[in-house]
Amino acid sequence: MERMSSDGGSSIKRRSLSMSSHRSHHTDNGIDCESVSEAGDIGDRALPSRRFSQSNSFHSENGGGGGGVVSIPQELHTLHPNSSVRPLPHQLSSTPPLSTDARVGSQDSKFEPSKGLPEFLDYVSCTAQLAVFGILGVITRYLLQKLFGPGVANVTSNHTILYLDLPSNMIGSFLMGWFGVVYKKDISNVSEHLAVAITTGYLGSLTTFSGWNQKMLELSASGHWVISSLGFLIGLALVAVSIAFGIETAKGFRLLLNRQNITKPENGTFMINFKVDSYRRQLTIMMIFLVILGVLWGVSGALVKAKFKRGGSAAELWFACMVGPIGVWIRWFLARLNGHGLGKDGLRFKWIPFGTLIANVSAACAMAALSTIKNAVNTRNCDTVVAGIQFGVMGCLSTVSTFAAEFNAMRKSSDPWRAYAYAAITICVSFSFGILIYCVPYWTKGFDIDT
Known part of the structure; x- marks a missing residue:
């Protein structure tokens, strides 16, 4: 009898240990998936006011107000x-x-409890900073197109694998390695809004997936299928190398700072005393950025009015600056989906950053549809408006820098195959829909465009 009891106890113990090990592995895998899919952006979930609101709600729902406590995995x-x-x-x-x-x-x-702005003003401050940095990203992308394009350096063009937005995608991915991976925590220690504005706003708008996809569609429509395929492969490789190079150089720079005792030895962060964490400081920053945004929109509107009748790239640029923040805001709100999978429990395909995926695919499809409209109408005013929306809204809605950060994190995770699966899903879905939206009308209607 004692032996049976002992055997039964051992069996239960072994089964308990097995179940515990299974739960631990499942939890660790879920955490790895979630952290990888959030490598680029988590949208408005990063706002301090929203985090505090959610934690308060979670606390009260689980008996926090009645003296009970709920354990949360560290x-x-x-x-x-x-x-x-x-x-x-x-x-x-x-x-x-x-x-x-x-x-x-x-x-x-x-x-x-948060010492900063209430939730509504927190949103206003963050969206204002996103808009300002998004406009700066649009302007930088335009300047890089002109610098490396046929007019100056003659490195990129619409006719080759080296498409016009390749330099901005590479530079943006390189800078993402610095400010979106290595030094993001340092920037967040000063201001979390600034960290979001630089990565999501500036670098997200500096790089564009929809422009990349559209150029490959145009090459395919002209019959250059090999060049189009190579354009995706080489473009992905150059972007992956750029962010990896950015991360390594940023780590090297941090190591140099550590030797000079400029950073804190325990965590490697900068020894900065200033932090935008009080109500007054955050309110001041919000007002400053609202004024800057008003000035940028006012100047852009005046220049659009002056140059619209003549058309051209300058009119398209300033119109893009006016509408570009719309794309930034949509992508930022979509980023809240990163880290959440499918199904009622949200655990299926949790490793896929659905926010970034939806932003890139939808922007690529809208870009193709606008190009079809532009070819069909073919008037100067229509060209200016459509090109401005493409360069501004769609260019800011889609992103390569965040995509590169997510790709790099997946490649270094325990399941590196997910990086290539994610890249293949993004490119294949965008290109397939683009074929239906752009190439089929191009072939059937016989549009005459300069690709």
Whole structure:
């Protein structure tokens, strides 16, 4: 009898250990998927006011107001420097209780009341900074097109694999390695809005996936299928190398700073005392950026009015600056989907950054549709408006820098195949829809365009 009891106890113990190991592996895999898919952007979930609001809601729903505490896995606190992912019920129930240091209402500063702006003003401040940096990204992309294009350096063109937006995509990906990967935490320590504005606003608008996809569509429509295919492969390789080079050079620069004792030795962050964390400072920054945005829109509107009748690239640029922030805002809101999978439990295909994927695919499809309209109408005013929307809204809605950051994170994860699957899904879906939207009308209607 004792032997049976002992064997039964051992069996239960082994089964318990096996189940515990399975739950641990499942949780670790989910955390890895989530952190990888959030490598580029998490949208408005990064806002301090929204994080505090969600944590308060989660606390109250689980008995926080009545004196009870709910254990939260410590790993879920460290998914991402700016992560605010709310733990799912199954993740809480499958994780053993932790110490009070990892509980809601404890000394974790992430759940302390915010000292900054209320949620509405927090949104206003962040969207204003996104708009300003987005306009600067549009202008920079335009200047790089002119600098490397046929008019000056004659490196890029519409007729070769080296498409016009390739330099901006490479430079933006390189800078993403610096400011979106290595130094993002340092920038966030000063201002989380600034970190979002630089990565999502400036670098996201400096790079464009829709422009890249459209040039390959135009080459395919003209019968240059080999060049189009090579354009995707070489473009992806150059972007991947650019962000990897940016990360390595940024790490080297940080190492140099560590030797000069400019950074904190324990975490390598800059020793900066100034932080935009008070209500007054955040309100001041918000007002400054609202004024800057008003000036940029006013100047752009005046220049569009002066140059619209004559058309040309200058009119298209300033019209793009007026409408570009719309694309930035949409992409930023879509980024909240990154880190969330499919299904009721949100666990299926959690490793896919659906926010970035939807932004790039939808922008590529809209770009192809606008090109078809432009070819069909073929008037100067229509060309100016359509080109401005393409360069501004679609150029800012799609992004290569964030895509590159996600691709790089997946490539370095425990499942590197996901990086290439994600890239293939993005490119194949965008190109396939583009064939139907742009190339089929081009072939059937016989549009005469200069590609």
